[in-house]
Amino acid sequence: MIVETLETPRRGRFGDPQIEMAHGAGGKATRRLVEGLIAPLFANPALAELGDAAVFPLAGARIATTADGYVVKPLRFPGGSIGELAVNGTINDLAVSGARPVALMASLILEAGLAGAALEAEIEAMAAAASRAGVPIVGGDTKVVEHGFADGMYVTTFGVGIVDERALLGPDRIRAGDQVLLTGPIGDHGITILLARGELDLEADLESDTRSVLGFAAALIDTAGAGVRWMRDPTRGGVATALNELVRGSRLGVAIFEERIPLRDEVRGACEILGLDPLHIANEGQLLAVISPQNAGAALAALRALPGGERATCIGEIRERPAGMLVALNAYGGSRAVDVLVGDPLPRIC
Amino acid sequence: MELDAEQPMLAKVDVAGVRRQINIGLLDDRCVGPGDWVLIHVGFAMSKIEEVQAQDQLRMLRALGEDQLAIEEVRGYSFAAEERAP
């Protein structure tokens, strides 16, 4: 009874009187904004999928295109910076759509007063990230706003790619028994940013996990082809939000095993201290994939064979019950439902 | 846990590699020192964790059920004895 009540999608109009930080957090408020306001007004088939990238047919191929804004504060943090996030993030959105990225563009909104050296460092970071992934940045735009706005800089990147012919991805493709794979430890990025803000009296040896997951995505398609049902890079809202979105409104659900989820001690410690759930914390260099059971073994081996994929694990599976939700099972038979992120415990993470 | 000599009310603690500074004003500072574990709440150490009590408790919990198993084993013997009685 409870399950049905909660699953009734409230696709009403977006009626919120003002924009709050929660609308950008990637959880329920964001969903309300996108589904209640933006999607209905822009209405078109490519948008309706609401995937990480929009896919549409062109000249006999499937083209994927995506856009992402980056407003992370602070601009530089252990393991990366805004520029690197912006490039990797857009490449990742294309990668999880089964696409080979072809080109990127970048729009920069700069605050008057930003140090020239800081901007230079970001441009260098973007160039390096693009070069590592083998994707050129072919153009963009630059604007400057008055001092006091843009917190140093905002970056929006746009990417376009060609979807691999073998890729057949989508939430509707999952089946009971499919396995859920994860490339590595979660929570590194979000917690690193939180500590880098210096508002808490916490220190730890942690860095953001920002990187391109193109290699992983390509390896999965090479190994399993159409056995790869769905992929996602779990950014804002974390693994919990990504998996909830996968099965929302579906007749299938996801069960994950808590003790299988790779987690660094420092992230675990910080989450215990702050009362946060690592499943809700943003990642910038991980890949979640749902793979058919026949291909799962080979797929996992393929991930582990790649540099940076050593901790890839199978964390769970698709099940028939409970439908439409994510459940986490612990080592002693206890279970708990894990909902989409509500509110925004860690604002301006990416 | 490390004590900071300059600010006697502060100490540095480490949880799984995450370090933070906390106020130890609520602890009787004669009885906490480096290597101790403490309970922290909103930036203050509230209590020291007593290793002896913790180990005691775990030992008790491990032994739980052993009494019961022993009793069942004994019952098992007597049942078998009854069965064999003509």
Add this chain to the structure above:
Amino acid sequence: MKYVDEFRDPELILNVSREIERAADPARRYRIMEVCGGHTHAIYRYGLKDLLPPNVELIHGPGCPVCVLPMGRVDDGLAIAAQPNAIVTAFGDMMRVPGTKGTFLEYRARGYDVRMVYSPLDALRIAQAEPDKHVCFFAIGFETTAPSTALTLLRARDLGLDNFSVFCNHVTIVPAIRAILDSPDMRLDGFVGPGHVSTVTGCRPYEFVAREYGKPVVISGFEPLDLLESILRILRQLARGEAIVENQYRRIVAWDGNLPALRAMAETFELRPYFEWRGLGFISQSALKIAPPFARWDSEVRFEVPGVRVTDPKAAQCGEVLKGVLKPPQCKLFGKECNPEHPIGALMVSSEGACAAYYRYAQAPDAVTA
């Protein structure tokens, strides 16, 4: 992680779970209340209900300080935030609690200076860093948190800081427990006693529950093993027809409590003659007010606040859920008008509130086992 992992050992947990099954009389129904919000959260977080036999029921008590805070007090805090040159600081879970005029988070979005802090000392630091502003710390919590506020007040006095004050909403747990025991609809067999509050108060304050009302009390830790062991001890007491206070959280709680904390509280606070608890009504001698020698750091002295009493919407059944009479999904608004995104009652806002915990964790009552 030391002192955490050992108390989450799956084998030991299954051990205790089996013992609980053996100790529970199948002909009896057991209703055990856990008073503390942290325990409510832990029970759901670790799926402990899956490990208990069906005739052992856990009832969630009123130990969530955010949940019992009346909306009128939130409005008072918002009124302070709206004052020129005021900075209001509060803990994370206070930020989204609704008053009638909005929440602290909404006020921040509107441009008022509202900041989240992790410790009252952070608020003090802000006051030192911004001498032209007045920093108000919106203090909530039971006896666990009150000593931290007390030490902060003492420090403010030692620093001679003038631009800092505390809006004090600290409440004490014992009167709430008594109110529940005196309630006519109460049918409880035993109590899982508060863990962190007892670190400060010690175990003596709960002796009246055993002595006057004949109900067992076991002070419990927060790990799965702690809670299960405490439930087992309650069942064993009931089987023996006994009612005493036991300290399961021995590794942290001392029978006499934390003397420096109690002394600091005695110096900086006094008891209010009465205070309103959301859902429970007025309870006498149940809340703390800043003592006269520290009036300079009392927000209620430094600011004019509306002090209006706001009643809950009639449809919201927070009071009955708080007393353990109703389970969260039995409230008519649960999951519909009242949910974590749009909480009508505070039990849905705080992550320790019975309704929020149920909504987040227990939506799948027939979830499959591993």
